[in-house]
Amino acid sequence: MLQKNLELQQQEECYYREGLTQKEFYQYQVNRDGFKGEAEVYQLLLKYGNANWIYLHDVWINTGGTTQLDLVVLTGSGVYIIDAKNYATEYVHQNQQAFANGKLLSKSIFIQLERSMEKVNLLFNNLRYSGEIQGKIVFVNPEGLIRLDEPASEVGMNRAEFIHWIKGIARDEQNLPLANILPIALKERILNEFQIENPYPPVPKSMKEINQMKRGIKCAKCHSFDITLTMYKVICNQCGHHEVKKKSVVRTLCEYGLIRYREPLTVSECEVFLDGQVSKKYIARTLSKYFGKMNSGRYAAYANKNSSFDYAFENVEFPFKNSKAK
Numbered sequence: 001m002l003q004k005n006l007e008l009q010q011q012e013e014c015y016y017r018e019g020l021t022q023k024e025f026y027q028y029q030v031n032r033d034g035f036k037g038e039a040e041v042y043q044l045l046l047k048y049g050n051a052n053w054i055y056l057h058d059v060w061i062n063t064g065g066t067t068q069l070d071l072v073v074l075t076g077s078g079v080y081i082i083d084a085k086n087y088a089t090e091y092v093h094q095n096q097q098a099f100a101n102g103k104l105l106s107k108s109i110f111i112q113l114e115r116s117m118e119k120v121n122l123l124f125n126n127l128r129y130s131g132e133i134q135g136k137i138v139f140v141n142p143e144g145l146i147r148l149d150e151p152a153s154e155v156g157m158n159r160a161e162f163i164h165w166i167k168g169i170a171r172d173e174q175n176l177p178l179a180n181i182l183p184i185a186l187k188e189r190i191l192n193e194f195q196i197e198n199p200y201p202p203v204p205k206s207m208k209e210i211n212q213m214k215r216g217i218k219c220a221k222c223h224s225f226d227i228t229l230t231m232y233k234v235i236c237n238q239c240g241h242h243e244v245k246k247k248s249v250v251r252t253l254c255e256y257g258l259i260r261y262r263e264p265l266t267v268s269e270c271e272v273f274l275d276g277q278v279s280k281k282y283i284a285r286t287l288s289k290y291f292g293k294m295n296s297g298r299y300a301a302y303a304n305k306n307s308s309f310d311y312a313f314e315n316v317e318f319p320f321k322n323s324k325a326k
Contacts, residue, residue, distance in 0.1 A: 002039050002057050006261070007031060009308045010202040013255045016223045019205065019213035037086025038070050040140045041162070045073060045082075048166040050173060052076065054183040061194045063123040067116040068198075072190075074183035075169065077176040078132030081120055083113050085137060087144040093152040110152050113137055123194050129186070131179030138162045204261045207269075213259075216275035217248050229277055232320060247318040249278055250290050251309035258308060264294055264301035290316075 004012070011028040014020050020028060042055065056072035071082040085091075090101050098105040117135040124133055137156040139146045148156050157165060181189070218225050219236035220243050228235045234248040235241075256273045257265060267284045274283065287293070287302040290313070294301045305312040 002035070002042050003311055004035055004308070005031075005058050006198070006258070006306065007200070007202050008035055010205075010258045010261060013258050013308075014205065014213065016218060017213035017215075017259075019209060019259070033086045033088075034084070037084040037138075037140045040086070041071060041082055041084040041138050044140075044159075044163060045071075045166060048163055048170060049073070050075065050170045052183070054187050056187060056190065059190070060196050060198050061119065061123060061190070062196045063119045063126065063194055065119050066196065066199060067119045069116065069120070074186050075131075075173055076178050076183060077173055078134065078169075078179065079120075079124065079129070079186070080169070081113075081117065081133075081135040083109065083116075083135070083137045085109065085139050085144075086141045087139055087146070088141050090145040090147070091139070092147040093156070094147075094149045109137060110155060113155065123190070127181065127186075127189060127193075129179060129181055131181075132176075136162075136165070202258075202261045204263050205259045210259060210273070215273055216277055217252050219243075220248070220251060244318045244320055245278075246286065249274070249282070249286050250313060250318070253283075253287065253291065254305055254307065254309040254312055257304040257306060260304065262304060262306060265291060265304055266299070266301055 008028070008031045011020065011024065011031060015025070015028055038057065042057070045053070045055065052075075054074040056069070056074070059069045059072060061067060061069065069081055070084050073080040073082060087100075090099075092099040093108065093110060096108060096111070098108045098110075113135050117133075120135065121133060124131075135155065139156065139158050140162070142159055144158075146156070146158055179186075214225055216225055217227055217229065217234055219227060219234075219239060219241050221241040222236060222239040224236055224238040226237045228237060229245065232245050234243045234245055252274060253265065253270055256270060257263075260269075265287060267280050267287065270283050270287065271278075271280050284300075291302040291305065294303055
């Protein structure tokens with residue numbers, strides 16, 4: 001499963017709580033649709049590629065300059081940089097210019113990929129890597145009308161062409177010489193030697209902005225705030241979804257942490273965000289157990305997971321009952 005980047009995770013929580021400006025909502029739509037395209041491409045790679053391939057997603061690297069890579073496919077014989085585009089509009093690329101529904105765009109995704117590949121090639125030159133290196137743009141949305149001139153068509157492809165291309169690499173891989181660095185070792189070296197943190201992290205929302213958002217626990221399935229809270233369960237009155245109360249509270253605290261990105265969590269702020277649905281005592285014990293205390297005393301603070309619940313607590317089991325936290 002691909003993981004949404006932190007910007008999209010934060011935007012998503014603010015969207016459900018009606019906390020996005022018009023400009024932020026537009027950027028959220030762009031990021032959401034972009035991630036859907038990346039996830040679709042990833043599923044196609046899993047379906048038609050070889051089982052030994054290794055993938056990197058949403059990686060920032062620095063090799064004499066920074067660049068972000070959507071998907072990196074590491075095979076036994078080569079490396080493929082995939083830039084996924086989920087366009088549902090008409091996209092035309094001709095004579096180094098790009099048009100969307102007839103409107104001239106300020107940037108060309110093909111020129112952007114070319115510049116990224118300059119940094120990618122420098123990275124693998126530094127590693128003295130012997131395998132093949134290619135960069136491709138995949139227009140994965142079948143509703144998009146894509147028209148590319150000859151230079152661009154050598155790099156860009158639609159969904160059907162991409163599937164054919166993957167099958168060809170998988171079929172021919174056994175007949176190609178192995179690169180001098182195996183995929184698993186190559187992954188470790190890329191991450192350890194060249195990966196950097198996203199230089200454009202989410203901006204924490206202010207308390208003023210948060211106070212204008214919807215508060216409280218929302219349904220994990222349909223995101224409705226119309227819920228019934230019992231001693232041990234949260235029941236959605238819209239879709240009927242049931243969730244363990246402890247899990248719902250932890251999930252909501254993760255949501256608050258994303259909105260406040262990197263700011264430590266406090267019991268009093270979390271109580272306000274939870275709209276008084278659970279007591280301070282319950283919140284304090286939950287934060288202490290699942291988030292970890294950073295300091296004690298009157299102004300105790302707890303660690304911010306800086307991640308959505310699905311990623312931060314993917315393998316954690318939540319008990320149905322917990323009589324100590326009421």
